[in-house]
Amino acid sequence: MSYDGRFRVWRGDADGGDLADFTVEVNEGEVVLDIIHRLQATQAPDLAVRWNCKAGKCGSCSAEINGRPRLMCMTRMSTFEEGETVTVTPLRAFPVIRDLVTDVxxxxxxxxxxxxxxxxxxxxxxxxxxxxxxxxxxxxxxxxxxxxxxxxxxxxxxxxxxxxxxxxxxxxxxxxxxxxxxxxxxxxxxxxxxxxxxxxxxxxxxxxxxxxxxxxxxxxxxxxxxxxxxxxxxxxxxxxxxxxxxxxxx
Structure with missing residues (x-):
């Protein structure tokens, strides 16, 4: 089962930025990191994001999802309603390098x-x-x-x-x-x-x-x-x- 999900993703760098709205396909069993990868592949190839294992063991894909610090690879899309807008922003406590990547x-x-x-x-x-x-x-x-x-x-x-x-x-x-x-x-x-x-x-x-x-x-x-x-x-x-x-x- 698939649906078109609504996402707001922070785009910018150390000098400033803003949330950008996207509509991205969501498939059954996917996690937020899957959506970010699809967004890179289809609409925003220059979107910066840090990730490595996609298994919840490297700690690389940390971000804030709907204002809560989480691992993108461990946050299932099934936890959100189909019509809900999912907001993905960089870790707030650390300086932004670019988009979802922060200087830790x-x-x-x-x-x-x-x-x-x-x-x-x-x-x-x-x-x-x-x-x-x-x-x-x-x-x-x-x-x-x-x-x-x-x-x-x-x-x-x-x-x-x-x-x-x-x-x-x-x-x-x-x-x-x-x-x-x-x-x-x-x-x-x-x-x-x-x-x-x-x-x-x-x-x-x-x-x-x-x-x-x-x-x-x-x-x-x-x-x-x-x-x-x-x-x-x-x-x-x-x-x-x-x-x-x-x-x-x-």
């Missing part, structure tokens, strides 16, 4: 700012040992495909450009939480999370969790536990006293 280099800069895994200096790689429960705690976070939908929907980044310098965003705060949970990691990441990566700016609205295509519970399993450990380390009087005693003994 902000995220790679934040990734480089997170110190790598730091095992004990005297422990050889073959001697690493972990309990299965510790493996399971961080296994969920390894499913991240770096689509940056969580970064896009986070209002701290999305609505406040001046926060970007001091705020890593949910994807990289989750990475810090993952490393902090690792029993072999020797770095103290809690103070850096608070003072260098902006953990305190996160107000746990769970919007990042809601848009994650891998269904990672970013807020509940990463950000809230990390906040709790930061508070314990900084404000719990018993923890504070214990750190002073250990420091004196050293």
């Amino acid at each position: 280099s902000f995220n790679y800069e934040k990734a480089r700012a997170v110190p790598a895994f730091a095992p004990p200096a005297d422990l050889a790689p073959g001697d690493y040992r972990m309990q299965q429960v510790d493996v399971e705690r961080s296994q969920e976070f390894r499913k991240c495909i770096e689509c940056f939908l969580c970064q896009d929907v986070c209002h701290v980044i999305r609505d406040h450009e001046d926060n970007k310098q001091a705020y890593a965003g949910p994807r990289f705060l989750m990475r810090i939480a993952e490393l902090d949970m690792h029993p072999l990691d020797q770095a103290d990441r809690r103070q850096a999370a608070q003072h260098e990566h902006g953990l305190g700016l996160c107000n746990i609205t769970k919007c990042c969790t809601e848009v994650c295509p891998e269904h990672i519970k970013i807020t509940d399993n990463a950000l809230i536990p990390l906040k709790e450990r930061v508070v314990d380390h900084s404000y719990d009087p018993l923890v504070w006293l214990g750190s002073k005693i250990r420091r004196r003994r050293d």
Whole structure:
């Protein structure tokens, strides 16, 4: 079964642009990315769009569909009514390069700012040992495909450009939480999370969790536990006293 679908697609570049109206054939079982490809093939050959796997695993085709950050390859056309106009726009939190392609280099800069895994200096790689429960705690976070939908929907980044310098965003705060949970990691990441990566700016609205295509519970399993450990380390009087005693003994 086919029908003519109505679409509004953002066309433009860093200097500006606007939504353009198109009528494109929609076939049963298709996703939004199929429509964008057909639009390129039939009406707008110069339409810029980033994509790779078309299987929901590379994170390349992130866009905003009817105002919600989604993967175009995982958004089925069957979720929309036949007469509904489907609007496709670039990720709002990042600068537009052209059409649906945005400059997401902000995220790679934040990734480089997170110190790598730091095992004990005297422990050889073959001697690493972990309990299965510790493996399971961080296994969920390894499913991240770096689509940056969580970064896009986070209002701290999305609505406040001046926060970007001091705020890593949910994807990289989750990475810090993952490393902090690792029993072999020797770095103290809690103070850096608070003072260098902006953990305190996160107000746990769970919007990042809601848009994650891998269904990672970013807020509940990463950000809230990390906040709790930061508070314990900084404000719990018993923890504070214990750190002073250990420091004196050293």
